[in-house]
Amino acid sequence: MASLRRRMGTLVGVGVLVIVSASAVVIAIERWQEETASLVDTLELAAFDLSETRTPRIGDIAVRGGTDVLVLLLDDRAEVIDSSGSSFVGLDELIDGPWSDAVDQDTVVTYEFGGSDGRSATAAAVPCIDSSVCDSVIVVASAGKLSSYLVARWMWLTGPALPAGLGAAAAAVWLVGRSLRPVDAMRRDLASITASDLERRVPVPSTGDELERLGTTFNDTLDRLGAAVAANERFVADAAHELRSPITGVRAVLDLEAGRSPGGLLEDGARELERASCLIDDLLVLARRQGRGRRIIDVDLDDVVREQVATAATRFPEVEITSSIVPVRLGGDPDGLRRVVANLLDNACFHGDRRVGVRVSAVGGVARLQVDDDGPGIPVAERARVFERFARLDGSRSRHTGGSGLGLAIVGELVSDHGGTTTIGESSWGGASAVATIPSAAG
Amino acid sequence: MRVLVVEDEPLIAQALREGLEAEGYAVDTSDRGDDGLWRATEVAYDAIILDLMLPGMNGFVVCREMRSRGITTPVMMLTAKDGEFDEAEGLDTGADDYVTKPFSLVVVLARLRALIRRGPTERPATLVAGDLVLDPAERTCRRGDTVVELTPREFSLLRYLMHRLGEPVSKRDLIDHVWADQEMEANVVQVYVGYLRRKIDEPFGRAAIETVRGHGYRLAADGG
Numbered sequence: 001m002a003s004l005r006r007r008m009g010t011l012v013g014v015g016v017l018v019i020v021s022a023s024a025v026v027i028a029i030e031r032w033q034e035e036t037a038s039l040v041d042t043l044e045l046a047a048f049d050l051s052e053t054r055t056p057r058i059g060d061i062a063v064r065g066g067t068d069v070l071v072l073l074l075d076d077r078a079e080v081i082d083s084s085g086s087s088f089v090g091l092d093e094l095i096d097g098p099w100s101d102a103v104d105q106d107t108v109v110t111y112e113f114g115g116s117d118g119r120s121a122t123a124a125a126v127p128c129i130d131s132s133v134c135d136s137v138i139v140v141a142s143a144g145k146l147s148s149y150l151v152a153r154w155m156w157l158t159g160p161a162l163p164a165g166l167g168a169a170a171a172a173v174w175l176v177g178r179s180l181r182p183v184d185a186m187r188r189d190l191a192s193i194t195a196s197d198l199e200r201r202v203p204v205p206s207t208g209d210e211l212e213r214l215g216t217t218f219n220d221t222l223d224r225l226g227a228a229v230a231a232n233e234r235f236v237a238d239a240a241h242e243l244r245s246p247i248t249g250v251r252a253v254l255d256l257e258a259g260r261s262p263g264g265l266l267e268d269g270a271r272e273l274e275r276a277s278c279l280i281d282d283l284l285v286l287a288r289r290q291g292r293g294r295r296i297i298d299v300d301l302d303d304v305v306r307e308q309v310a311t312a313a314t315r316f317p318e319v320e321i322t323s324s325i326v327p328v329r330l331g332g333d334p335d336g337l338r339r340v341v342a343n344l345l346d347n348a349c350f351h352g353d354r355r356v357g358v359r360v361s362a363v364g365g366v367a368r369l370q371v372d373d374d375g376p377g378i379p380v381a382e383r384a385r386v387f388e389r390f391a392r393l394d395g396s397r398s399r400h401t402g403g404s405g406l407g408l409a410i411v412g413e414l415v416s417d418h419g420g421t422t423t424i425g426e427s428s429w430g431g432a433s434a435v436a437t438i439p440s441a442a443g
Numbered sequence: 444m445r446v447l448v449v450e451d452e453p454l455i456a457q458a459l460r461e462g463l464e465a466e467g468y469a470v471d472t473s474d475r476g477d478d479g480l481w482r483a484t485e486v487a488y489d490a491i492i493l494d495l496m497l498p499g500m501n502g503f504v505v506c507r508e509m510r511s512r513g514i515t516t517p518v519m520m521l522t523a524k525d526g527e528f529d530e531a532e533g534l535d536t537g538a539d540d541y542v543t544k545p546f547s548l549v550v551v552l553a554r555l556r557a558l559i560r561r562g563p564t565e566r567p568a569t570l571v572a573g574d575l576v577l578d579p580a581e582r583t584c585r586r587g588d589t590v591v592e593l594t595p596r597e598f599s600l601l602r603y604l605m606h607r608l609g610e611p612v613s614k615r616d617l618i619d620h621v622w623a624d625q626e627m628e629a630n631v632v633q634v635y636v637g638y639l640r641r642k643i644d645e646p647f648g649r650a651a652i653e654t655v656r657g658h659g660y661r662l663a664a665d666g667g
Contacts, residue, residue: 244523248545249454255548256462277545302631303596306624325627327634329594 008176013169020161021154028153036122039141043124046071047139051126069141073134081134182211186218198226236287240280247277282406285339286389286413299337301328301367301440305360308341312356316349323358328367330440336414343407344371344434351375352431367420367440372427383424387412411436444559445469445486449479449505450494450521459492462548463555476500483509483516490559492551493538494521503536510537515563519555521546570605573666575643575651577605584643586666591642596621600635601643601662604652609664611655636660 050071071084123140182205189202201222204215251273258266302325309323330337348356352373359370378386385391390405408422411434415422420438427433446463450456451474460470471486473479476497483491483505491509495502506518520541540558542551570577576585579602584591593601600621604612614629622631636652644651644667651667652660 241523244544245452246454249452249458251545252455252458252462252548256458256465259462259465259548273545297592298594300594300596300635303594306622325631327631329638 004180005173005176009169009173012172013165016168017158017161017165020165021158024154024157024161025150027157028150031153032149039122040124043122043139043141044126047124047126047137050137050139051128069139072138072140073128074136074138076131076135179211182207182215186215190218193222198222198229233287236283240284240287243280244277247273247280251277279406282410285410286406296331296333298329299332299334301330301337301341301369301438302326302360304334304338304341305358305369308338308345309358311342312345312349315346318354319349319352319356320354321345321349321356321358323360325358325360326362328360328362328440330367330418330438332418332438333414336417340411340414340436341369343411344369344436347371347407347434348373348375348432355429357427357429362440365440367438369436369438370433372429372433373431374427374429375431377426377431378424386424387422408434444489445471446555447479447482447486447488447491448472449476449491449497449502450474451497452494455494458548459551462552466552474498476502476505480505480508483514484512488516490517490519490555492519492521492555495523506536506538517558517561517563519551519558570602570608572605572608572651572662572664575605575666577602586643586647586649589647593642594638596635597639597642600632601639604660604662608662611658611661613659615659617659632659 069084072080073082075081123138125136125138127136128134182203186202186204189200193200193202201219202215204219205211251270254266254270254273258270305323305325309321312319313321345356345358348371352375355374357370357372359368359372361368361370386408389409391409412422415436415438418438420436422434422436425433425435444467446468448456448459448463448470450459450472453474456472456474460472463470471482471488473482474497477499479491479493479497480500493502493505497505500508502520506520509516509518517539518537520538521544522541523544539561540554542554568579570579574585574587577598578584582598584593584598584601600617603617603620614632617632618624618627618629640650640652643649649667651663653663653667655661
């Protein structure tokens with residue numbers, strides 16, 4: 001966006017300067033011609049005036065500024081009787097000019113010549129009234145160089161155009177920025193719209209132009225995308241819900257039968273059923289992750305962890321869970337965070353051998369939850385993959401050790417919903433160490 | 444012991460009936476909410492097992508209606524844990540316990556026994572300190588007309604302090620009664636008291652929670 005504005009600004013600024021410069025050159029040349037023409041008139045008049053006097057005076061010969069003026073009185077042999085000065089460039093050439101012939105004819109002669117240094121001069125010659133004093137008067141004016149005249153004129157005309165050009169460039173930058181502002185607003189909004197808030201729409205400028213149509217198209221696309229995501233979530237939620245009723249029924253029946261004749265296949269069946277219902281729960285969590293159930297309130301992470309540690313301790317009495325917990329409060333979804341902690345703890349207790357360590361800390365506005373175990377750990381190459389849905393490491397493929405395959409995926413997604421990240425490393429006991437960091441609002 | 448099971452899934456209703464009968468309960472079943480409510484009004488049951496999603500009338504409404512008609516029979520709610528309904532909401536309507544589906548029959552039976560043993564429960568009384576009001580049944584806290592949102596731990600901390608209104612309460616007591624965690628460090632209490640003060644005192648320019656130097660805290664009887 002910024003570079004587009006810069007380009008437009010440069011384009012307009014340079015354009016204005018080029019147009020003004022070209023006009024300045026044309027104007028300067030015209031002025032040059034006009035001034036030269038008027039110079040001839042001026043010199044003629046001056047020469048006429050001087051022809052009546054005896055002394056060559058420059059007097060009030062009004063010629064343009066910066067022009068050297070020379071007055072010469074010649075005798076009938078074209079020798080200089082008197083002059084107003086001798087420093088005139090090209091004087092010799094001038095005197096050798098065709099003056100005498102012209103003066104003989106008693107006419108006014110104008111003569112322009114280019115000096116060797118590139119200067120040109122204009123001269124007017126008239127016969128003297130009193131021929132005893134002089135034969136003719138010549139008034140010469142150097143005209144200066146056209147090139148230096150042009151440079152001076154151009155500067156004079158273009159100088160004021162420079163701020164004008166800059167002004168135009170700034171105006172172009174501002175104007176382009178202004179007309180692109182809706183695009184920028186749409187881009188910003190679009191960038192912040194994620195799968196979790198597809199209800200949001202970009203602001204559509206009511207300009208009736210391409211920008212409005214662009215905004216409308218964006219929003220139509222978001223509508224379709226939102227509808228597709230919602231339909232998908234609804235399907236998973238409905239499916240899970242519908243599955244739950246028969247599972248509850250079958251489970252109750254199995255419990256009933258197990259009560260009558262304990263042990264054996266019934267227990268295996270109950271365990272498999274338990275797995276299926278866990279899977280359904282997990283699917284529901286994922287499906288509803290972005291759904292209506294989500295609320296953002298103050299959550300005491302330390303409390304959630306305390307509660308889940310107590311739950312895990314009763315579920316896995318053979319595992320010794322040690323914890324180091326400091327109070328950490330963050331803004332989040334309490335159900336989601338409870339799920340994060342529960343899944344990490346279950347995972348650690350499941351894969352751990354005898355020990356699980358839990359640590360809650362806060363550093364610089366970031367809450368940190370670390371769950372260590374003393375199990376076999378996770379190979380470096382597999383560490384990123386464990387957060388994928390249904391990812392299972394080769395070692396845990398058997399149904400007795402594998403969970404639903406969604407546990408860590410759920411952790412990863414819930415933590416990222418809270419603006420945090422989850423990583424797997426190696427614990428000091430050589431097992432796995434899961435670390436979730438979440439920005440905490442209250443600190 | 445007579446129990447009413449309001450459940451529209453035949454298989455679940457059947458299994459519950461058989462499980463309960465095996466334990467010696469007399470069981471009535473109903474597959475509609477409105478029908479269940481009518482039965483609960485007509486017969487004095489010892490406990491009611493109530494599904495949430497029911498045709499006719501949902502479990503929340505049934506429970507609220509029963510309570511408003513003065514029926515104090517213990518109610519165990521069967522909920523689907525899918526985030527659609529809040530636990531707190533279920534308890535607000537007057538249910539005494541809830542079990543999430545799919546449940547274990549053993550667990551349902553054990554909790555039902557406990558429920559019947561406790562008998563009809565009184566709703567806990569509202570706690571008052573000046574204009575500071577805590578309603579444990581509805582889990583709400585008010586300062587004057589303003590509702591104050593508390594996290595679960597803040598709520599139980601304030602509840603305990605209000606329970607011992609005007610008395611100095613030691614940090615050790617708070618750890619024992621509010622956290623029940625022997626290994627917890629005392630400074631955690633300090634942090635939570637800070638949270639509470641920021642919610643119930645500071646915004647109102649009040650000081651209900653007084654520090655008792657070297658000991659603990661005291662909640663002023665007049666609410667600060």
